[in-house]
Amino acid sequence: xxAMIETRGLSYNRGGRSLVRDVSLEIGKGLFxxxxxxxxxxxxxLLRLLSGExxxxxxxxxFNGSPIRAIPSWRLAHARAVMPQASDLxxxxxxxxxxxxxxxxxxxxxxxxxxxxxxxxxxxxxDVVHLAHRNYQTxxxxxxxxxxxxxxxxxxxxxxxxxxxxxLFLDEPIxxxxxxxxxxxLQEARRLAHGGLTVVAVLHDLQLAASICDxxxxxxxxxxxxxxxASEVLxxxxxRGAFGVRLTLDHWPRFPWSLA
Amino acid sequence: xxxxxxxRSGLRLHREDRQRITLGMLLVLLVCVSFLGLGLGAxxxxxxxxxxxxASVINGDTAAPTGEALIxxxxxxxxxxxxxxIGAALASSGALMQGLFRNPLADPGxxxxxxxxxxxxxxxxTLGDRxxxxxxxxxxxxxxPAGAFLGGLxxxxxxxxxxxxxxxxxxxxxxxxxxxxxxxxxxxxxxxAYISDDRQLRDLSFWSLxxxxxxxxxxxxxxxxxxxxxxxxxxxLARGLNALSLGEAEAFHLGFSVQRVKALAIILVxxxxxxxxxxxxxxxxxxxxxxxILRLLSGPxxxxxLPASALLGAILLITADIIARVIVAPAELPIGILTAxxxxxxxxxxxxxxxxxxxx
Numbered sequence: 001x002x003a004m005i006e007t008r009g010l011s012y013n014r015g016g017r018s019l020v021r022d023v024s025l026e027i028g029k030g031l032f033x034x035x036x037x038x039x040x041x042x043x044x045x046l047l048r049l050l051s052g053e054x055x056x057x058x059x060x061x062x063f064n065g066s067p068i069r070a071i072p073s074w075r076l077a078h079a080r081a082v083m084p085q086a087s088d089l090x091x092x093x094x095x096x097x098x099x100x101x102x103x104x105x106x107x108x109x110x111x112x113x114x115x116x117x118x119x120x121x122x123x124x125x126x127d128v129v130h131l132a133h134r135n136y137q138t139x140x141x142x143x144x145x146x147x148x149x150x151x152x153x154x155x156x157x158x159x160x161x162x163x164x165x166x167x168l169f170l171d172e173p174i175x176x177x178x179x180x181x182x183x184x185x186l187q188e189a190r191r192l193a194h195g196g197l198t199v200v201a202v203l204h205d206l207q208l209a210a211s212i213c214d215x216x217x218x219x220x221x222x223x224x225x226x227x228x229x230a231s232e233v234l235x236x237x238x239x240r241g242a243f244g245v246r247l248t249l250d251h252w253p254r255f256p257w258s259l260a
Numbered sequence: 261x262x263x264x265x266x267x268r269s270g271l272r273l274h275r276e277d278r279q280r281i282t283l284g285m286l287l288v289l290l291v292c293v294s295f296l297g298l299g300l301g302a303x304x305x306x307x308x309x310x311x312x313x314x315a316s317v318i319n320g321d322t323a324a325p326t327g328e329a330l331i332x333x334x335x336x337x338x339x340x341x342x343x344x345x346i347g348a349a350l351a352s353s354g355a356l357m358q359g360l361f362r363n364p365l366a367d368p369g370x371x372x373x374x375x376x377x378x379x380x381x382x383x384x385x386t387l388g389d390r391x392x393x394x395x396x397x398x399x400x401x402x403x404x405p406a407g408a409f410l411g412g413l414x415x416x417x418x419x420x421x422x423x424x425x426x427x428x429x430x431x432x433x434x435x436x437x438x439x440x441x442x443x444x445x446x447x448x449x450x451x452x453a454y455i456s457d458d459r460q461l462r463d464l465s466f467w468s469l470x471x472x473x474x475x476x477x478x479x480x481x482x483x484x485x486x487x488x489x490x491x492x493x494x495x496x497l498a499r500g501l502n503a504l505s506l507g508e509a510e511a512f513h514l515g516f517s518v519q520r521v522k523a524l525a526i527i528l529v530x531x532x533x534x535x536x537x538x539x540x541x542x543x544x545x546x547x548x549x550x551x552x553i554l555r556l557l558s559g560p561x562x563x564x565x566l567p568a569s570a571l572l573g574a575i576l577l578i579t580a581d582i583i584a585r586v587i588v589a590p591a592e593l594p595i596g597i598l599t600a601x602x603x604x605x606x607x608x609x610x611x612x613x614x615x616x617x618x619x620x
Contacts (some may be wrong), residue, residue, distance in 0.1 A: 053509050077515025084510060090362045091505050091560035094275065101506065104499045105515035133274050155514065 004029040004167055004198040005050055009059035012045055019045045021222040022059070027200060027215070029165065032193045034213040034230075035202045038243050042222040043202045044085075044171055050200060051082050051169045064165055077106050078159035080167040081152035085175065086144040089136050095147045096132040099123050102155035110158070118157050119150075125188055126150035127181065141176035149173065149185055156197070168192065170201035174208075183259050186212050206234060211255030218242060279564040282557050286571035290344075293578045297340045298332055300582050302590040305332060339475035342483070343581045344574040346472070346540050349487045349532035351573020352494055354547020355554075355565050359501035360525045361435060364555070365610065367547045368533040371419060371438030373412050374544075375445035377537035378468060380411020382449050385463050386456040409486070412534030415441055416526050470543035470596025472581050479539050486535035490528045491570055497521055497528075498562035505560070543596050545603020546573055552610065 005027040012020040020042045027033050027050070035043045048054045050061055052068040061068040064079060071079075081102065093101075099119040107115055123129040126149040131139060136147060149170075156166055168189065174182040182205075190212055193199045203209040209216060210230035217227040218234070220242040226233045236247045298310045305328050313329045325333065350368070358366045368374050384407035419441060423434035453464055500521035503511035511518050536543070550572045554565055580599055585592040 048509070051513065053512060073512055073517055074515040077513065080513075082510070082513040084507070087507060089505060090364055092555060093502075093505070093560055097275070097502075097559070097561060098506075101503055101514060105503060 002029050003027060003062075004064065004165065005200070006062040007050070007059060008062070010046075010049060010056050010061065011058035012042075012049055012054060013057045019222050020049060020056075023219075023222075023224050024059075025217060025224065025227065027198060029198050030193055030196045031214040032190055032199045032201070032212060033215040033217060034209040035200065035217045035219065036204070036206060036209055037219040037225075041219045041242075043219060045222075046219065047169055047171055047200065047202050051080060051167075052076055053082070063167075074106065075163075077155065078163040079165065080169060081155040081159075082169040083145075083148050083152040083171065083173055085171050086141055086148055092135045092137055094133050095123065095128055095136055095139070095143075095150070098136055098147050099150045099154050102151040102153070103158045106155065106162075107158040118154050122150040122154035122157065123147075125153055127184060142178060142181060145173065145176055146181060146185070149188075153188075156192075164196070165198075166196075167198040167200065170199065172202050172204065174203070174205070179257060180259065182208065183257060187259065206230075206239075207253070207255055210234060210252060275559045275561070278558040279561070279568075282554070283564070283568055283571070286568060286575065290571055290575050290578075293575055293582070294340055294344070297343070297578045297582055298336050301331075301336065301585050303328075303331055334477070335475075338477045338480045339472055339581070340578060341480050342475040342539060343472050343577045345480070345483055345487045346536040346543065347546060347573040347575070347577025348491055348570035349536045349573070350543060350546040351550035351569040351576070352491060352566050353529040353532045354573075355551040355562070355569040356494060356497070356501070356525050356529055357547065358551060359497075359504060359562055359565075360522060360529075362505055362507075363435070364552060365548065365607075366435065367545075368529055369542070369544050369547065370442070371435065372415050372441035372445060373419075373438075373530055373533045374537055374542050375442040375449075376415025377408040377412035377534045378542050379445040379448055379452075380414070381408040381538065381541075382452045382464050382468075383407065383411075386452045386460050406538070408538035409531075409534035412537060413530045415445070416530035420523075420526055468542055468596075469594035470541035470599070471584075471592075471594040472540050472577075473585075473592060473594075483535045483539050486531050490532040490535075493524075494528055494566045494570075495563065497525055498566055501525070501562040541594075541596060543577070543599050545599050545607060546576060548610075549603050549606050550576060552606075 003026040005025075007023055007025045010020060010023040010025075011018065023046065035046060037043050045054065049056055052061065052063065052071070055069060063071065063076075068076070096119060099122050100115070102122070103110070103115050103118055107118070110118075120129065120132075123132055126146045128143060128146045128150055131143060131147070136144065139147065152168060156168060159166060170189065173185055173189075177185060186208065189199045189201070193214075213230055215227060216230045216233045218225040218238060225238055225242055231252055234252060239245055239247055295307060295310060299305050299307055309328060310332060313332045316329075317333065353368050357368055357371065358364050360366070388407070419434055419437055422437045449464070449468070453461060456464060500511065500516045503514045503516050504518065504521060506514075508518050511521070551565060551569050554568045554572060558564060558568070577595070577599075580595050580602075584595045584598050587593065
């Protein structure tokens with residue numbers, strides 16, 4: 001039994017529309033799972049259901065062996081972090097203060113120096129330590145995303161001593177990142193997955209997804225089309241069906257970049 | 261390694277030190293304006309006299325009080341304490357409301373809490389006088405504060421019910437509903453003014469401008485059990501409000517019980533604003549000016565912002581009250597006129613500065 005997250009007949013309706021329909025999945029512990037699909041397929045909704053943010057209309061999410069709705073928010077926060085799509089902030093918090101928010105909720109027992117070293121390490125891993133004292137509101141979209149990544153890393157690090165079986169949810173984490181930071185963020189997540197962290201990411205770049213993920217879930221119109229390894233899932237006929245595109249090569253190409 | 265050590269030592273310096281320095285300076289400033297508030301007014305009393313009067317009270321001196329001692333102890337001291345409590349309550353509930361709405365322009369006045377409280381107070385003045393008083397002789401002394409307090413609470417609760425669906429509060433709905441409720445309250449106030457007699461009309465206009473001039477020890481004792489516990493409870497919401505500024509979903513992800521933070525914030529705001537309006541009428545803009553200045557000085561962390569807002573709010577209101585009774589002595593200006601004269605241009609300046617973001 002190596003599933004970290006399991007869903008049974010998961011459905012979510014809103015405003016009379018069915019956004020996620022009858023999804024039954026197993027997401028393996030310590031694996032990097034990518035959710036892919038066309039715009040409006042329900043990727044982000046599925047991610048929000050899996051992270052416990054939304055309550056399903058039907059079915060349930062089993063997280064670490066218990067129904068996620070039954071886990072109080074403070075306990076859930078020890079076991080999973082979520083990196084949202086970068087958003088605006090109305091108050092001038094610094095990048096360091098944002099990273100600290102990952103610790104404030106669950107790390108009250110830690111000493112001041114422990115907390116500050118967790119925050120700094122997270123900022124370093126997300127390559128934003130040089131922005132620590134910059135006002136978040138003045139950062140670029142990509143820098144903001146990296147600050148939120150740092151916050152998620154800080155939260156995971158804080159929760160690890162209490163709950164070692166953890167998951168990280170990433171919603172289009174590389175949407176506004178340059179190539180170098182796309183690679184370094186995904187490789188950091190990959191490294192954490194090797195250490196036992198379960199990573200679930202919504203990604204648009206199929207080639208990047210295929211090169212980095214263990215499992216790929218392809219969804220379309222709220223339903224799971226296929227799941228498994230990227231090469232199994234991303235067949236020409238499924239790509240044509242879901243995205244309306246044709247694969248012009250007869251095999252899936254190797255990803256051409258790596259960090260210098 | 262050295263670069264690492266450098267960033268590490270450089271970190272603390274910035275905001276945390278500024279926050280501590282700011283808090284210390286605010287405390288000193290509060291003590292200074294408090295003494296000024298006791299000494300200045302229609303009758304100027306030298307600082308040395310003020311100190312000796314206070315000292316004789318502390319020493320339990322029971323000699324018959326002089327005229328100056330009566331002014332300091334029975335007029336200015338309760339007025340000073342009332343100004344302190346109300347300034348602190350208004351400024352920190354402004355900060356609380358802005359954190360709750362994730363909007364630096366939110367204010368208890370804006371979401372109709374003040375208007376609801378004032379409407380209830382006005383209704384107590386006119387309708388209570390007309391109908392109730394004939395039944396029970398005269399209106400009891402506490403009817404006005406109680407009415408205002410219930411009005412504030414009722415408005416906030418109604419607002420919450422309108423804006424909350426499926427256990428989640430929509431910030432936009434709440435702001436817009438607050439504007440609508442405020443407009444409705446103002447319209448009803450106009451109606452009350454239309455049907456009231458001359459004396460009641462004077463009471464009403466006094467009410468809507470705000471003033472500390474009726475301060476007595478009884479009033480101080482009346483608001484203290486509302487405002488002091490609310491002020492003491494607010495800092496416990498600070499971490500939750502920090503997380504909430506990322507968004508409700510993010511605060512939930514970080515382990516906070518979002519609904520509880522929001523409900524507590526609403527209760528604390530309506531308690532402190534209701535009590536303030538009951539005592540001194542509508543004193544506007546303190547809740548918007550004070551937190552904004554403090555954010556510029558030392559950042560938006562609510563663990564700092566809430567106590568600092570209470571201090572600066574008290575300082576601001578005491579200062580405004582001193583000016584209100586000195587510039588046209590022996591008469592005095594309603595304090596609401598002063599805070600609006602300072603606050604409204606400030607608010608416009610804020611709007612102009614943020615025009616780009618407001619286009620969203």
